Amino acid sequence: MVMSMVRIEHLAPDLVLIDTQYCEVPGAIGAYLLLGERPALIEVGPASTVDTLLAGIRAAGLEPDDLRAVAVTHIHLDHAGATGTLVHRLPHLEVYVHHVGAPHLVDPSRLLASAGRLYGDALAPLFGEVRPIPAERVHALGDGDEIHLGGRRLVAVDTPGHARHHHAYFDAASGDLFTGDAAGVALPGSHYVRPPTPPPELDVDAWETTLARLRALHARRLLLTHFGPHTWVNELLDQMRERLRAAVALVRTAVDAGERDEEISERVRAVVDASLEATDGPGAVGRYEVIMATEQSALGLIRYVKGTTRRR
Numbered sequence: 001m002v003m004s005m006v007r008i009e010h011l012a013p014d015l016v017l018i019d020t021q022y023c024e025v026p027g028a029i030g031a032y033l034l035l036g037e038r039p040a041l042i043e044v045g046p047a048s049t050v051d052t053l054l055a056g057i058r059a060a061g062l063e064p065d066d067l068r069a070v071a072v073t074h075i076h077l078d079h080a081g082a083t084g085t086l087v088h089r090l091p092h093l094e095v096y097v098h099h100v101g102a103p104h105l106v107d108p109s110r111l112l113a114s115a116g117r118l119y120g121d122a123l124a125p126l127f128g129e130v131r132p133i134p135a136e137r138v139h140a141l142g143d144g145d146e147i148h149l150g151g152r153r154l155v156a157v158d159t160p161g162h163a164r165h166h167h168a169y170f171d172a173a174s175g176d177l178f179t180g181d182a183a184g185v186a187l188p189g190s191h192y193v194r195p196p197t198p199p200p201e202l203d204v205d206a207w208e209t210t211l212a213r214l215r216a217l218h219a220r221r222l223l224l225t226h227f228g229p230h231t232w233v234n235e236l237l238d239q240m241r242e243r244l245r246a247a248v249a250l251v252r253t254a255v256d257a258g259e260r261d262e263e264i265s266e267r268v269r270a271v272v273d274a275s276l277e278a279t280d281g282p283g284a285v286g287r288y289e290v291i292m293a294t295e296q297s298a299l300g301l302i303r304y305v306k307g308t309t310r311r312r
């Protein structure tokens with residue numbers, strides 16, 4: 001295997017962003033390494049890029065064996081897929097995850113079935129092998145639970161919306177907020193925020209509450225998994241909320257008009273691509289598609305809208 005060049009960035013003396021270079025694309029999926037008395041990762045990326053992750057850890061001056069903890073924001077494979085592989089290689093590693101997600105790290109069969117419905121035959125080549133984790137290594141977190149990562153104390157913040165089982169991690173001392181997917185996707189150098197809205201757990205009402213909650217933390221910096229640090233905190237969270245609302249409205253109108261799912265998906269793609277290119281310039285669409293295909297985001301919205309329409 002050809003090892004890609006290591007790409008790491010120091011965000012603070014004790015905090016390093018490692019680029020997993022998923023699908024050879026820089027700035028798509030990140031992992032955060034916290035240095036200090038209890039070396040730890042927040043997010044690990046998919047199993048397919050675990051060697052790049054380990055190379056990044058070494059480039060930051062740490063031996064992977066020194067790692068003590070991993071905290072994941074949620075169990076989707078682009079965030080947590082490598083956790084099992086790491087646990088089997090690194091004997092001291094403890095895993096922290098939302099209590100609703102915890103059983104699916106111990107037994108990933110339902111998670112893999114769900115991901116398989118979205119990705120089909122591409123699942124294994126994209127994400128690699130997802131290994132189960134012994135239950136005694138998995139620590140289920142609830143809202144407000146505190147964990148010790150690196151030299152920092154972080155608080156788990158229940159942040160449903162993108163998924164039911166999602167935590168952000170907040171470090172009140174520095175103002176750093178690790179947002180997973182809860183603040184959406186905003187790539188380096190861009191001021192465009194894209195809401196990742198896949199099935200099956202998308203809950204737009206819950207997500208609105210989550211965004212208000214994140215805003216109320218008064219974070220100094222958002223640290224996104226897709227991708228990197230952003231200091232335009234309030235603008236980012238507000239734009240995320242507006243784009244989420246607009247996407248739901250678009251899909252609801254189309255569903256009410258009786259359009260087929262494929263037509264709705266195309267409609268979403270046209271609107272998203274146009275607004276993205278207007279903000280980021282031509283050719284901007286590709287690097288977002290690597291993180292989440294518009295088709296998947298549209299599918300999640302359609303399913304959500306049809307579900308809430310039935311309930312009304």
Ligand SMILES: [Zn+2]
Nearest residue numbers: 074076162181
């Ligand atoms: Zn996700």
